[in-house]
Amino acid sequence: MRARGWALGGEQSGHVIDLGFCPSGDGVATALLTLEALGDGDLAERDAMDKLPQRLVNVPVGDRDAAMASTELAxxxxxxxxxxxxxxxxxxRASGTEQLVRVMVEAPGDEEADDVCGRLVALVRETAGVA
Known part of the structure; x- marks a missing residue:
């Protein structure tokens, strides 16, 4: 996150990090920040939180860091x-625990999510030398 200049990050697993508040994932901090962001908003009006079709593909690679260093992939x-x-x-992103590159795409429709994810997975495989 710091390398990209990002202040807010999260994962599907539930890890949320707000570097301006806490330097690591913290469930209580996330809850407090969410409540603060909601302010006096009505929790029943959550249109901004509608889920988009999501695709997540874990691509096995020999060297996750080398795969992520590709300027073509970036x-x-x-x-x-x-x-x-x-x-x-x-x-x-590179997995922190396995020799994988995780490709996640959220898009308005299933077909677009599949297409974008497919292109990126193919490029990860190509740049990592995986068939």
């Missing part, structure tokens, strides 16, 4: 994120 991630801006998102 450019593709930026390009796909740009195309989804305001409608979805892309997260590609």
């Amino acid at each position: 450019a593709a991630i930026d390009r796909e994120n740009g195309a989804l801006e305001g409608r979805g998102r892309v997260l590609v």
